[in-house]
Structures are given as C-alpha cells and as structure tokens.
Amino acid sequence: MSHGIRIHAYGRPEVLRWEEVPPGDPGRGEVLIRHTAIGLNFIDVYERTGLYKGALPLVPGREAAGVVEEVGRGVRSLAPGDRVAYAYAKSGAYAQQRVMPAERLVRIPEGVSDRLAAAAMLKGMTAQCLLRRVWRVRREQVIVIHAAAGGVGLIAVQWAMSLGAFVIAVVGSEAKAAVVREYGCERVLVLGDDLVPQVRDLSGGAGAHVVYDSVGRDTWNASLDCLRPRGLMVSYGNASGPVPPFAPLELSRRGSLYLTRPTLFDYIRRRAELESAARELFDLIGRGTIRIEIGRNYALQDVAQAHRDLEARQTVGSTVLLP
Numbered sequence: 001m002s003h004g005i006r007i008h009a010y011g012r013p014e015v016l017r018w019e020e021v022p023p024g025d026p027g028r029g030e031v032l033i034r035h036t037a038i039g040l041n042f043i044d045v046y047e048r049t050g051l052y053k054g055a056l057p058l059v060p061g062r063e064a065a066g067v068v069e070e071v072g073r074g075v076r077s078l079a080p081g082d083r084v085a086y087a088y089a090k091s092g093a094y095a096q097q098r099v100m101p102a103e104r105l106v107r108i109p110e111g112v113s114d115r116l117a118a119a120a121m122l123k124g125m126t127a128q129c130l131l132r133r134v135w136r137v138r139r140e141q142v143i144v145i146h147a148a149a150g151g152v153g154l155i156a157v158q159w160a161m162s163l164g165a166f167v168i169a170v171v172g173s174e175a176k177a178a179v180v181r182e183y184g185c186e187r188v189l190v191l192g193d194d195l196v197p198q199v200r201d202l203s204g205g206a207g208a209h210v211v212y213d214s215v216g217r218d219t220w221n222a223s224l225d226c227l228r229p230r231g232l233m234v235s236y237g238n239a240s241g242p243v244p245p246f247a248p249l250e251l252s253r254r255g256s257l258y259l260t261r262p263t264l265f266d267y268i269r270r271r272a273e274l275e276s277a278a279r280e281l282f283d284l285i286g287r288g289t290i291r292i293e294i295g296r297n298y299a300l301q302d303v304a305q306a307h308r309d310l311e312a313r314q315t316v317g318s319t320v321l322l323p
Contacts, residue, residue, distance in 0.1 A: 004095025004323075005303050008057045010050030013304035016094075021059060023097040026072035031102050033084065037118035038093050039063035040298075040306055040319040041151070042214070042239055047091055048307065051238065054091060061093025061321075063122035065114040075102045083108040087122035089265035094300060096323045103271050106278040111286065119318035120292050122264065123151040124281040126236070127159050129267045132280070134260060135210045135232050139164030142203045144211040144226055146219055147239060148188065149176035151318040156212065157185050158290045168202055170195065170219075172313055179316055183291065191219070199226040210234060217241040229255030236262055239313075293317025 004021035026032045038061055046052040047060045065085040068078050078084065084105040092098050108117045130152075131137045137160055145160065147153045148169030160167045161184060169180045169188045177188045189198050200207060207228035213219055214237025224233055233251075235243060251257040268274040284290045295316040298306040300323045309315050 002095060002097040004059055005061075005300060006057050006059050006094075007048055010048065010053075010056075013048070013307040015048060016060075016304045016307065018301050021095045021097075023095065023099050026070055026075075026099050028073045029075060029102055030072040030099050031068050031075055031078055031084075031105070032070040033064075033066040033098050033100055033105075034069050035064045035066040035093070035096055035098065035323045036114040037065045038300060038321040038323060039087075039118045039120075039122055039151075040303075040310060040315075040321055041122055042237055042310065043122075044094075045307055045311060046238065051242065059092045059094050061091055061095075062089070063087045063118060064093040064098070065108060065118040065121070066098075069097070071102070078102050078105065078107075083114060083117075085114075085117035085121045087125055087264065087268070094303065094321070096300075104274070106275065109282050109286065112282060115294060115297070115320050116285075116292055119151070119294050119320050120155070120281065120285065121278070123318060124155050124285075124290070124292070125268060125277045126152050126264045127156040128277045128281055129262065129264050130212055130234060130236065131156060131159050131163065133267055134234055134262050137163050137165045137210075140166055141209045142166045142168065142206070142228075144168045144170060144199060144208045144223070146170045146191075146211070146213045146215050146223070147172075147237070148185070149179045149316050150214070152214060152237075154180070154183060154293050154317050155290055158183055159284065161185065162284070162289050166203070168199055168208065176316060179293075183293075195219075195222045196225045203228075207231060212236065215239045216243050220244075220246075224250065224254055224257065227254065227257055230257065231255070232258045232260065234260055234262065294320055296320075297322055 218240035
C-alpha cells in the first residue's frame with residue numbers, strides 16, 4: 001500500500017504525519033506515477049502553516065520526479081516506464097505514488113537523474129519565469145538576488161550571469177557567501193543594515209534595475225531602497241514572513257517604482273509555456289551553464305526535520321526527499 005505525508009491541522013512541523021495515502025486509479029488524461037524523488041520548497045512550509053490554505057486533510061508538496069506506472073484512457077504521450085517530472089499548482093507530491101494529469105508532466109532528458117530533476121523543476125522554472133518573463137534580464141543590467149544560496153537563488157544567480165547581468169547576490173551568512181562565490185559570483189553581500197549603501201556603491205550610485213526578493217518581511221524596505229527610479233520590485237516569497245500592508249505612495253516616494261508578486265503557476269498554465277520553460281532549463285543544465293546544488297537528502301518520513309532545517313535557513317541549494 002502506498003504511503004505519504006498528510007496534515008490534518010495547520011501548525012509546526014509536528015503536524016506532518018506518515019500515513020497510508022491511496023493514490024487512486026488514473027482517469028481519462030491521467031497517469032499513475034511512482035515517485036522516486038520529491039523537491040522540498042518554501043511553498044510546502046506555507047501549506048503546512050496555513051499561510052497558503054487548502055482543504056484539510058492535505059498532502060503537501062508541489063514538485064517531484066518519478067516513473068509512470070499506469071496510464072488512463074486517452075493518454076498517448078506517455079507510457080509505463082517513462083521517467084517524468086513536474087512542478088504543479090496542486091499539492092500532493094509528499095507521497096510514494098500519485099495520479100497526475102499527463103499534460104502537466106515533462107519527460108526527464110537522458111543524462112539527468114531523477115533527483116536532479118526533482119531538485120530543478122519548480123526552482124529552475126521559477127528562475128526562468130523571474131529572469132526571462134517577469135523581467136527580461138539583459139546584459140549589464142544591475143539585479144539583486146536575495147537568498148542567493150537557496151534553491152531558486154543559486155539557479156537564478158548562474159542564469160543571470162550567463163545573460164551578462166551585473167549580479168549582486170545577497171545571503172544570510174559568510175558560509176553561504178562562500179558557496180555563492182564558488183559558483184562564480186563575485187559581488188556577494190551578507191544581509192545587514194548596510195545592504196542599501198553597499199548596493200548603491202556597487203551600482204555606481206544608481207541602484208538596481210530589479211530586486212528579486214523571496215525573503216519577505218525582513219528585507220522589504222531595504223529591497224525597495226536598493227532600486228533606482230522606475231525599478232522593479234519582484235516579491236516572490238515569504239521566508240521571513242509575509243510583507244505587512246503598505247501604502248502604494250511608498251512606490252512613488254522612492255522614484256515611481258514598480259511592484260509585482262508573481263507565482264510560477266500563472267506563467268506555465270498553458271502546455272506550450274510549460275514545455276518552453278522546462279526545455280530552456282534542461283538545455284542550460286545539459287550544457288553546464290547551470291549546476292544544481294543538492295545540499296541535503298532526507299527520507300520522506302523525516303520531512304518534519306527537513307522543514308525545521310529549511311525554516312532555520314540551515315539548507316544550501318536544493319533539498320530532496322526520498323520516498
């Protein structure tokens with residue numbers, strides 16, 4: 001019988017329970033997957049705490065890789081034995097097996113392991129969305145990337161450098177700064193009270209064209225102050241907590257700034273968008289332009305500890321859960 005992690009109430013990591021989770025049978029247009037690797041993301045924490053609410057009981061998780069075991073009626077694009085991966089708007093990845101719509105799955109290319117695919121899909125396509133669609137990064141543009149040693153951050157730093165951007169990476173400790181420098185980024189700042197003047201100094205006094213902020217509450221004001229007039233604030237995470245309400249006048253006061261709060265799933269709704277994002281990501285991985293750092297592996301049954309470590313910012317790069 002298939003097992004997985006389910007929550008019956010929102011709360012601390014202790015609410016994550018290992019239980020029997022029957023996957024059901026695939027219907028028309030669906031396939032049954034046996035998961036081989038599951039990606040850990042901050043969105044999983046938001047689901048657990050109730051920041052992003054869903055119907056309880058809930059199986060968390062949005063990203064995984066695995067093998068097709070059974071196909072439903074009308075599925076022609078996949079067959080049993082195919083290796084596939086996904087980043088999906090609906091939770092349910094924290095399980096040994098899962099039924100999924102075939103149209104939301106992509107094949108894992110030869111030469112890419114299941115663990116690597118699970119570590120890369122949601123985070124890598126998020127980076128693609130941020131750098132190529134939310135704001136199309138160009139050569140010599142000044143960009144600030146918070147949480148640069150994290151799963152999305154390390155991918156985004158490498159990707160932005162390959163596009164010729166002037167990348168300023170921001171991390172939470174000297175140890176994480178060393179990790180980012182190993183990936184070729186020279187301008188790495190440890191988050192502190194002097195962040196704004198350092199960004200101003202590195203940018204010749206002009207400020208950044210765009211700031212990518214996944215930290216949220218703790219970095220909000222500093223991120224806005226790092227921008228040049230008509231710069232773009234991209235808020236895409238809440239690692240330190242959600243941003244409190246603010247007056248739009250603050251954007252005007254700082255130089256007619258722009259603000260957006262994107263989510264990946266709105267940028268891969270159509271099949272063509274999903275395929276394009278995944279293709280570009282896997283192409284860069286295949287050419288060695290992007291290296292995926294898998295900092296830690298946990299058994300799926302130990303996911304509570306994985307959540308604790310993620311929230312304490314003890315992880316580097318991507319974290320993978322093994323069912």
